[in-house]
Every structure is written in C-alpha cells, then in structure tokens.
C-alpha cells in the first residue's frame with residue numbers, strides 16, 4: 335500500500351486517508367505535545383505501600399529530574415524521603431523532596447495520587463469510595479492550584495470512579511486526567527497467558543478493559559503472541575479449546591488482587607512498575623497504547639460521563655486518542671455492563 339506523510343507528520347494512505355486518524359479516535363482538547371521539554375517533576379501523593387513502590391521504580395528507571403512525596407503523616411514521610419535520599423550514590427541524579435504542604439508540588443508535570451484507604455482482606459474496591467472521595471476533596475484542589483498544567487494520574491481505589499471525581503474537582507480537560515485502570519490487570523493477564531504458553535510476557539499483546547475490578551472485560555478476540563492472533567490461529571488449526579478455560583484465566587486476573595492482599599496485606603510491586611510504565615509514556619511522549627481509565631463518553635457507543643479503561647495512546651499531552659480495537663458483540667456487551675456498574679456507583683456520589 336502506498337503511503338506518504340501529511341503536513342502534520344501522520345501517514346496518508348490511498349485517497350489521502352489519514353491513517354493515524356483511522357487508527358485512533360482522537361480526544362478533544364489534546365494540545366500539541368512538546369517532546370523537547372527536558373526538566374521534569376513528578377509528585378506522588380500518598381507515601382504508603384503503593385506510593386513508595388511507584389517512587390522507587392521511577393527513581394531506578396531515571397524517569398524524572400525532581401521527585402516530590404506528599405503524605406499526611408510527617409514522620410513517616412520524612413523517614414521515607416531520607417531513606418530514598420540515602421540511596422543517591424546508587425541512583426541516577428534526582429532531587430527528592432517531601433512535605434505535608436502542597437506548595438512543594440508546584441510546577442509538577444505529573445501528579446500521581448495514591449493516597450487513601452485500601453481494601454482489607456475480602457473487601458471490594460468499590461467499598462472504599464466515600465472515604466476516598468472525602469480525601470480527594472482535600473487533595474485535588476491544592477494540586478491544581480500549584481500545578482495548573484499538570485497531568486493527574488489517579489491510582490487510589492476505586493480508581494475509575496476516583497478518576498471521574500478528580501476530573502470533576504480539577505476542572506481539567508479530560509485528556510489530562512487519567513486513571514491507572516486496567517494497565518495492571520492487563521499485565522497480570524499477559525503474565526498468565528505467557529505462563530500457559532511458555533513465552534515472554536512482553537511478546538503477549540492482550541488487553542483487559544472496563545472497570546479495574548470485578549466487572550473488567552478480557553478482550554480475547556484481539557490477543558496476539560509474537561504477532562500471531564491467538565484465537566483465530568487455534569480456529570484455523572482446528573484446535574479446540576474450552577471457553578471455560580478462557581473464563582478461568584480471566585477469573586484468575588480479577589482474583590489476583592484479593593489473593594495478594596490475603597497473603598501480604600496489600601499489593602505494591604506490580605502497581606509500582608505499571609504506573610512507572612505510564613509515567614514514562616506520558617513524560618517521554620512515547621505515544622504508546624495502554625489500557626488506562628479515560629473519559630469513555632463517545633467511544634464504543636458509551637454514552638455516560640464515565641471513566642473506564644480503554645486502549646489509549648499516551649503522550650506529553652496526556653490521552654491522545656483511543657484505539658479502534660474490534661470488539662466482538664459479547665465483549666461490547668460486557669463493556670457496557672462494566673460502564674453501567676461504575677455509573678450506578680457514581681450516581682450515588684456527592685462530590
């Protein structure tokens with residue numbers, strides 16, 4: 335197929351069709367990116383298990399010039415800051431600061447919010463909601479005041495509803511408010527598929543979309559391993575598989591967090607790597623596609639103001655677009671159910 339570049343740099347196919355636009359449905363308000371920006375500042379709000387796993391991964395992966403920690407408990411916060419600073423001799427050079435006062439976050443490029451209550455053994459993510467909404471009313475306004483151009487990356491649970499809450503409280507355009515969503519669930523999914531097939535998880539392209547939680551949706555129809563579409567390959571080879579086997583892998587994904595929490599009390603390392611992976615795509619303008627929680631209205635026939643995970647392209651301006659993945663009727667139906675689950679919870683909120 336003959337292709338050439340448009341004046342904006344995107345590829346043009348036959349008849350002048352803009353292939354970038356055909357592939358991604360772009361998000362309104364996404365300003366042009368500025369990949370030349372060098373100095374970067376990340377603030378992590380909440381220096382608990384998750385916040386510190388994220389901070390540690392960001393430091394070891396050399397993702398920022400400045401790293402700021404904010405928490406409500408001054409002694410613990412100072413202890414965490416000193417402990418990280420004492421590793422300076424072994425790390426890329428990063429200025430690390432910490433304070434309970436949000437002025438320390440001024441001028442952040444990315445604010446990662448992990449503060450809040452976490453699930454106890456057996457508790458669902460949605461149970462945490464009202465406690466964490468009250469907390470967000472204290473956290474989001476000062477972040478916006480000190481960093482009006484920042485991108486908010488929400489991690490606290492229930493992450494989809496809290497991303498919506500952060501969007502409402504911030505007044506930001508939707509491309510600058512992102513939830514870590516099912517980036518973590520998709521990584522768990524890729525690990526399990528890789529384990530079944532004895533391949534490298536990095537060669538497994540597979541997405542979980544929808545709610546980061548019990549109503550998430552596994553996109554089996556679009557899974558590929560090393561470029562081979564798995565289900566259509568099995569069908570062409572007339573290899574039979576039980577649908578129950580697929581369901582059980584997805585069930586293992588949704589139960590992962592419950593299992594880890596019952597064993598060690600919380601989850602931390604995988605979410606640390608997952609969020610650092612998102613921070614890299616955003617701050618380095620990598621334009622990679624991640625399943626993250628975005629304002630879903632207008633995509634895949636979703637009508638309500640709901641944040642849930644869809645495969646989204648991320649760059650320096652935040653969410654640049656949502657991929658036009660093909661969903662089967664069943665996957666679409668499940669996605670709608672996931673949207674309804676989140677909306678039902680959201681409708682009872684007072685923000």
Ligand SMILES: NC(=O)C1=CN([C@@H]2O[C@H](COP(=O)(O)OP(=O)(O)OC[C@H]3O[C@@H](n4cnc5c(N)ncnc54)[C@H](O)[C@@H]3O)[C@@H](O)[C@H]2O)C=CC1
Pocket residue numbers: 379380381382383384385404405406407448449450451452453462469472473488489490491492493514515518546600601602605
């Ligand atoms: N989206 C995801 O995939 C995941 C989300 N999470 C969520 O992340 C959140 C944090 O989990 P953990 O770190 O394990 O909990 P944690 O209890 O270890 O840490 C929470 C931190 O928030 C701080 N905090 C409380 N109020 C604050 C305020 N007003 N300002 C600043 N900091 C404040 C606490 O002092 C504490 O250090 C939970 O909501 C948990 O469910 C956890 C794992 C994965």
Ligand SMILES: CC(=O)C(=O)O
Pocket residue numbers: 459491518591601605
């Ligand atoms: C706690 C949580 O949301 C997770 O590990 O998936």
